Amino acid sequence: MVAVDRETDQLMGSCFYHPRETHVSLGIMNAHPDWFGHGVARTLLEEVCRVADADGKPLRLVSSALNLDSYSLYTRAGFVPRSFFQDMVIEDVSRVPRPASGIRSAILDDLPGIVALEERVSGIRREKDWHYFLTDDHGWRVVVKEAGGTVNGVLASIDHAGSRLLGPGVMVEEETAQSLIANQLQTDRGGNPVFLVPATSKGLVQTMYSWGARNCELHVAQCRGEWVEPQGVVMPTFMPETS
Ligand SMILES: CC(C)(COP(=O)(O)OP(=O)(O)OC[C@H]1O[C@@H](n2cnc3c(N)ncnc32)[C@H](O)[C@@H]1OP(=O)(O)O)[C@@H](O)C(=O)NCCC(=O)NCCS
Structure with missing residues (x-):
């Protein structure tokens, strides 16, 4: 999934998600540095959450525990850290x-x-x-x-x-x-x-x-x-x- 600036066609961010039999997996997520802190990742994540909810499936991911930006992004969206x-x-x-x-x-x-x-x-x-x-x-x-x-x-x-x-x-x-x-x-x-x-x-x-x-x-x-x-x-x- 990508986020694109409608005015300039610039790629603002992207993320990978994969629906599976029991759940939906979320993979690499990134925002273009020009757009850091503008809600690009949050908007992409909201869209993936909608996909998972529509399917009635949990959403799962494995993220770096050293990356506070992504940790915050996911836990703000309702993810719960489960295994370390x-x-x-x-x-x-x-x-x-x-x-x-x-x-x-x-x-x-x-x-x-x-x-x-x-x-x-x-x-x-x-x-x-x-x-x-x-x-x-x-x-x-x-x-x-x-x-x-x-x-x-x-x-x-x-x-x-x-x-x-x-x-x-x-x-x-x-x-x-x-x-x-x-x-x-x-x-x-x-x-x-x-x-x-x-x-x-x-x-x-x-x-x-x-x-x-x-x-x-x-x-x-x-x-x-x-x-x-x-x-x-x-x-x-x-x-x-x-x-
Ligand atoms: C991680 C990354 C995707 C975040 O993208 P972004 O578009 O800048 O993030 P957003 O602007 O949507 O912000 C995400 C939320 O985290 C919050 N946040 C960020 N740092 C925080 C902190 N230390 N504590 C609490 N909340 C924090 C922001 O306030 C925002 O929440 P809000 O919109 O409710 O205010 C981006 O920094 C990036 O591409 N980093 C490099 C690649 C990477 O590390 N990817 C993740 C691992 S795959």
């Missing part, structure tokens, strides 16, 4: 152990199990997104942990010049999250990817520190409307595909 994440990076992976067995690259047949797992852990459904991650050949890689025919964890990663990230991912247990992170970090993804760890997953955070992880930013998942408390580990990214 540490953006971590491990430059030297020599302390990352070999992951436990049972982890493999995901195939398209895993799609129903992945979608069901995300619904169980996060309360959201987005089959098309996972289909895209599984079939795209521009740098996405998806790994799963499976036990007895049930997917207990999934973690995607993207290796692209514009973005090197682990996530999105959902796992029933912290140990599964550790194994999936280790697997992704030990596969050459063209650099040191950033990944978001829930600050409340204490064991996972401590394990990442013991592997040499450093914090490089903080993010917060925000929701306007009904929020489902996660039942496991949720690893979003701060890109639009994630919330």
Whole structure:
């Protein structure tokens, strides 16, 4: 969605939103510096809120906790901060152990199990997104942990010049999250990817520190409307595909 000055045709701002089965996601939002503080972002956001309300769906996003402008924009519009994440990076992976067995690259047949797992852990459904991650050949890689025919964890990663990230991912247990992170970090993804760890997953955070992880930013998942408390580990990214 874009905001355009009717007199000059100048682009005043833009934002990305994505309706999904259970919710609407909001992605990158920006205003042109000439228009900062003039209500451009608030007006765009009001329009996206109308789309979500018309669909009767909650609106979700992951925003930087260090950006007071966007934090204020969203919380003024009725968003509630729900989960807090540490953006971590491990430059030297020599302390990352070999992951436990049972982890493999995901195939398209895993799609129903992945979608069901995300619904169980996060309360959201987005089959098309996972289909895209599984079939795209521009740098996405998806790994799963499976036990007895049930997917207990999934973690995607993207290796692209514009973005090197682990996530999105959902796992029933912290140990599964550790194994999936280790697997992704030990596969050459063209650099040191950033990944978001829930600050409340204490064991996972401590394990990442013991592997040499450093914090490089903080993010917060925000929701306007009904929020489902996660039942496991949720690893979003701060890109639009994630919330
Ligand atoms: C964040 C950004 C999109 C805001 O755009 P904007 O058009 O200047 O924002 P608005 O003028 O609509 O103002 C948003 C609201 O936040 C309020 N606000 C800003 N700072 C605030 C603060 N510290 N405390 C409380 N409210 C604050 C404003 O008063 C306004 O509310 P109001 O209209 O009810 O008075 C813009 O600064 C930007 O593009 N930044 C760079 C890109 C970015 O960081 N994007 C967000 C992450 S994806």
